[in-house]
Amino acid sequence: MENQTAPKKRIFSAIKPTGSFTLGNYIGALKNWVNLQEEYDSLFAIADLHAITIRIDPAKLRAQTLQSYAILSAIGLDPEKSILFIQSHVHEHAELAWILNCYSQFGEMTRMTQFKDKSAKHADNINLGLFAYPSLMAADILLYNADLVPIGADQKQHLELTRTIAQRFNGLYSETFTMPEGFIPKVGARIMSLQNPLEKMGKSDSNENAYIKILDKPEDILRKFKRAVTDSDAKVFYGEGKEGINNLMSIYSSVTGLSFEQIERDFDGKGYGDFKVAVAEAVIEELRPVREKYDMLINDKAYLESLYKAGAEKATYIARKTLSKVKRKVGFIS
Numbered sequence: 001m002e003n004q005t006a007p008k009k010r011i012f013s014a015i016k017p018t019g020s021f022t023l024g025n026y027i028g029a030l031k032n033w034v035n036l037q038e039e040y041d042s043l044f045a046i047a048d049l050h051a052i053t054i055r056i057d058p059a060k061l062r063a064q065t066l067q068s069y070a071i072l073s074a075i076g077l078d079p080e081k082s083i084l085f086i087q088s089h090v091h092e093h094a095e096l097a098w099i100l101n102c103y104s105q106f107g108e109m110t111r112m113t114q115f116k117d118k119s120a121k122h123a124d125n126i127n128l129g130l131f132a133y134p135s136l137m138a139a140d141i142l143l144y145n146a147d148l149v150p151i152g153a154d155q156k157q158h159l160e161l162t163r164t165i166a167q168r169f170n171g172l173y174s175e176t177f178t179m180p181e182g183f184i185p186k187v188g189a190r191i192m193s194l195q196n197p198l199e200k201m202g203k204s205d206s207n208e209n210a211y212i213k214i215l216d217k218p219e220d221i222l223r224k225f226k227r228a229v230t231d232s233d234a235k236v237f238y239g240e241g242k243e244g245i246n247n248l249m250s251i252y253s254s255v256t257g258l259s260f261e262q263i264e265r266d267f268d269g270k271g272y273g274d275f276k277v278a279v280a281e282a283v284i285e286e287l288r289p290v291r292e293k294y295d296m297l298i299n300d301k302a303y304l305e306s307l308y309k310a311g312a313e314k315a316t317y318i319a320r321k322t323l324s325k326v327k328r329k330v331g332f333i334s
């Protein structure tokens with residue numbers, strides 16, 4: 001009885017609008033968003049404010065933002081269950097981020113591995129936005145007082161910094177922000193490149209065979225898995241030094257729900273060739289309905305617009321309340 005009346009816990013997460021997300025995004029984060037929306041009060045954003053920390057052509061950003069919105073709708077984020085919006089439509093994000101900048105330390109930001117990686121990669125454009133990226137991310141999460149943040153392993157450090165900032169603010173001004181927890185899947189939190197299983201699968205890889213895109217055609221998915229780098233062992237089991245196979249097993253397990261033990265039993269006596277085809281087929285079937293739904297949605301701009309406008313309105317309603325509380329606490333006159 002008590003459970004029925006208790007308010008639902010809240011989740012928030014976001015993704016940068018790269019236009020076509022990878023299987024890594026899907027398994028590490030998006031698939032969990034779809035599952036968790038059943039149980040939680042859910043908000044998800046397309047992080048376009050984060051996207052401009054790297055130089056991006058405006059027309060490309062516009063197109064990719066819409067494509068990203070369509071993919072998220074196609075994977076099953078249901079407007080009746082989740083609030084899906086575009087970050088820049090809710091100006092409270094930028095406003096809270098500024099305030100949180102003043103409660104984030106220079107030393108903390110310099111320790112962020114993503115900042116180090118990205119500034120090495122884009123040495124000609126190490127802008128302040130790239131540096132302050134984690135405090136904008138903290139603002140995203142804290143605006144909605146999220147209890148849970150479903151993310152892949154690479155965002156863990158940012159989430160920990162969010163907690164540090166929230167704790168600092170709460171300590172100074174009394175309880176304001178909910179302390180968020182990360183939701184990082186046990187299997188699939190870090191899907192690796194198919195060409196170099198020691199590196200994370202990412203869309204900026206120069207080798208297209210290294211990553212699967214959610215919208216890839218079945219024949220491309222099959223070809224990429226067939227070419228996946230493995231080892232010379234030829235036995236399907238999870239183990240040290242078998243990063244390529246470990247990665248394929250993680251993908252297969254995340255998509256089918258089978259445990260590693262079951263997969264090892266099922267492929268006992270079979271070679272890598274059979275296993276790669278099985279993984280490819282499972283992924284193709286998982287993504288087929290997403291691609292079909294995406295093709296319909298992307299041609300219905302008016303519908304997409306009605307969805308993202310409604311999403312922004314609902315998100316703003318929540319964000320505004322938190323922001324005014326924060327402004328009052330720091331001493332701004334209303």
Ligand code: TYM
Nearest residue numbers: 013014015016024025028029047140151152189190191201
């Ligand atoms: P982004 O856009 O890089 O990635 C979106 C989500 O996908 C996960 N992910 C992966 N998971 C497993 N294996 C991979 N190879 C892989 N690649 C990406 C990421 O961990 C992430 O969960 N800063 C964030 C976006 C963001 C955000 C937020 C997230 C902005 N504000 C607030 C949570 C809460 C980012 O760049 O994710």
